[in-house]
Amino acid sequence: MNEEKILEYLKIISKIKEEEKNFENVEDFIFNIQNLLKKVSLKIFIEKNKITVSSENLENLDKKDNLFIHIITEDVNQFLEGKNYSNLFNELTISLIEQKNVEDLLDAILEKLEKIIPYTSANIALLENDALYYLSFRGYEKYGVEDFMRNFKMDKREFYTLKTVMETQKPLFVENTDEYPNWVIIPETQWIKSHLMIPIIYENKILGLISFDSDTPYGFKEEDIEKVYPLLPLLGIALENAKLYEKLKKELEERIIAEEKYKRSFYQIVKLASDIVEMKDPYTSGHQKRVARISVIIGKELGLSQEKIRALAISSLLHDIGKIGIPSEILNKPSSLNPLERRFINIHPEIGYNLLRKIEIISDIAPIVYQHHERINGSGYPKGLKGEEILLEAKIIGVADVFEAMTSHRPYRSALPIDMAIKELVENKGTLYDPDVVDAFLKSLKEGRIIL
Ligand SMILES: [Fe+2]
Structure with missing residues (x-):
């Protein structure tokens, strides 16, 4: 190799260094280096993000040519790797700042x-x-x-x-x-x-x-x-x-499990309280559960929120809890009640209210239980409330309660046929019972959602 060629190589190396300084993008950079290498009959090949420098005339290359090729290859590859790398690092840092998920x-x-x-x-x-x-x-x-x-x-x-x-x-x-x-x-x-x-x-x-x-x-x-x-x-x-x-995530899952367990236990306690009342009044066994089922269906038909449906379910399961305070001989009397006994029975909504209002997590259902025998024309008890003064949930339980009681067997009378019970609701729709509640009930019954 003559000195002229060595000088040529050195010039190329210094021009490559200049290209590196002025680097803007990989394509232009490689293109410019290709042009520089053409002068010494060398070519650039790119494979797997790496460059290889080679000659079409491999036999004519001597040791110094190979050394030059090696220097250029290493230099350009290292430079490009550095470029890729810093770009990569910037991109990733930006991703983190942008708070992409992990x-x-x-x-x-x-x-x-x-x-x-x-x-x-x-x-x-x-x-x-x-x-x-x-x-x-x-x-x-x-x-x-x-x-x-x-x-x-x-x-x-x-x-x-x-x-x-x-x-x-x-x-x-x-x-x-x-x-x-x-x-x-x-x-x-x-x-x-x-x-x-x-x-x-x-x-x-x-x-x-x-x-x-x-x-x-x-x-x-x-x-x-x-x-x-x-x-x-x-x-x-x-x-x-x-x-x-x-x-x-783990804490949240544990909390959900704990909450579900709590909810389950809570409903078990509500059912227990419901069962205790029915044990005292065996003639109406299963009454509250059936009233709860009907009430929830009416509530859903009326488009009540999930929270209200929950309150409706609990209050209907416990609506007669006040009967716990009524003497058994009155509750279980197989014949009709005298006026005094009737007055006794009629205080069960108040007893229920007083029992439930003390329990913080269900204190919201106490007023519903209190009002479940109120009627919209003011003929109900204990307060004789009218129309809008009565809670919707109480009006729903009122309808479900009457219908369930009429269609169930009692020791002092047999179960009324469904037609008769419907007739009672329709005849008193707008006087005793809320018209919207009665309509929602009848629609649900007609569509087969209420199974007795
Ligand atoms: Fe009742």
Whole structure:
């Protein structure tokens, strides 16, 4: 090689450096370098995000040519990697600032890393109680093991690699899994021939791991670890967020379970109270449950809110709870009642009200129970309230109660036919009973929603 050519090469190198300084985008940069290299009959090839410099006339290249080619290749590749890398880092930082959810962010990290680390598959996992849970993974679909990854829990007691990384807090490099003495072979991952595991440390604690697999031995280089390092603080924050999110999710699930248990227990207690009353008044056994069923159907037909339906269900289950304070001999009297006994019976809404208003969580149903014998023309008891003065829920229970009582057998009379009970409601619609409630009831009955 003559000196002239060496000078030419040096000029090209300095012009490439200038191009690097003025870099705006990859396409223009490569195009300009192509032009520079043409002068020395060299060409650029791009493969897998890497450039290769070569000549059409390979035989004519001497040692110095090859050295030049090597320098240019290394320099340009390193420069481009740096560019990719800083772009990547910026993009990911922006993703975090934009508060994308943690899973999306981790997916984006793995996707971008694919461009700078040639992996077959990769994953980011959260470490909890000495085991790894995979939050994000990529590339495993090629081997049909996505579901396996989704459910897989890697325990440090079973996996030497994980144990080592946890103890040393340093990356672990498995160049060839066939030669690695403590590599655990499982059928789903036996295609992994080389492996790289990097701990994600946040505030001196390992929060998780980012791992890369390759289906060929020696698939990773030491430099690959360097490429991931600047991303680790970002991954640390992401995993910390994921951990907090998991904790919140768990707490919420526990709360929901506790609330459901509480609700179940609450209804069991309401039913117990309902059963106690009916035990005292066996002639009306099952009456309150049937009234509750009918009331809820009417309430739904009238479009009541869920909260009101709940209050309606509880108040109808307990509407006669005041009978607990009425002497059994009056309640269970098989013949008709005298006026004094009737007055006694008629105080059961007040007794019920006084019992229920003391229970904070159902104090809202006490006024409904109090009013369930009021009638819209003021002929009811205990107060003789009229029309709008009566709560809708109480009017609903009033209709359901009358209909259920009329169509049930009593020791002093037999059950009335349904037609007769309907007739009683229709005839007194607008005087005793709220017209809308009666209409909603009749519609539900006609459409077969009320089953007796
Ligand atoms: Fe009653």
